Amino acid sequence: MTDTTIRAAGCVLWRRFPGTGDLRLCLVHRPKYDDWSHPKGKLKPGEDPLAGALREVEEETGYAAEPGAALPVLRYVVGGRPKEVRYWAAEARAGGFVPNREVDRILWLPPAEARGRLTQPRDRDLVDALLCALHLT
Numbered sequence: 001m002t003d004t005t006i007r008a009a010g011c012v013l014w015r016r017f018p019g020t021g022d023l024r025l026c027l028v029h030r031p032k033y034d035d036w037s038h039p040k041g042k043l044k045p046g047e048d049p050l051a052g053a054l055r056e057v058e059e060e061t062g063y064a065a066e067p068g069a070a071l072p073v074l075r076y077v078v079g080g081r082p083k084e085v086r087y088w089a090a091e092a093r094a095g096g097f098v099p100n101r102e103v104d105r106i107l108w109l110p111p112a113e114a115r116g117r118l119t120q121p122r123d124r125d126l127v128d129a130l131l132c133a134l135h136l137t
Contacts, residue, residue: 010086013038023136025127039056039061060102063095071087111127
């Protein structure tokens with residue numbers, strides 16, 4: 001039997017807001033789906049999930065990221081196929097956003113606003129997991 005699971009990885013990307021030090025989370029807007037989500041994407045064949053997560057963050061947001069704690073794995077069905085997305089907390093480092101074909105906008109929002117902006121309810125639990133990983137809850 002062939003495993004048809006779609007494997008993907010991403011990060012809950014965060015940084016401290018310059019000046020105040022307040023926590024901000026990065027959400028990406030994908031025009032193809034008209035949704036707001038955490039940066040993520042499909043893994044290349046044989047790609048390490050963490051390496052893939054960091055690659056996707058940089059491709060979608062323009063920011064290099066310093067990985068932190070592993071966050072919950074999300075599992076759901078897309079187009080009749082199971083999908084598994086592994087996530088990590090990641091602090092944004094150097095970089096800057098440039099709109100591209102996959103992501104046309106990003107927002108840096110406080111956790112409560114990010115939770116409310118996320119399109120998929122399953123993505124909201126990752127905000128809480130990040131706050132726990134950063135020892136903020």
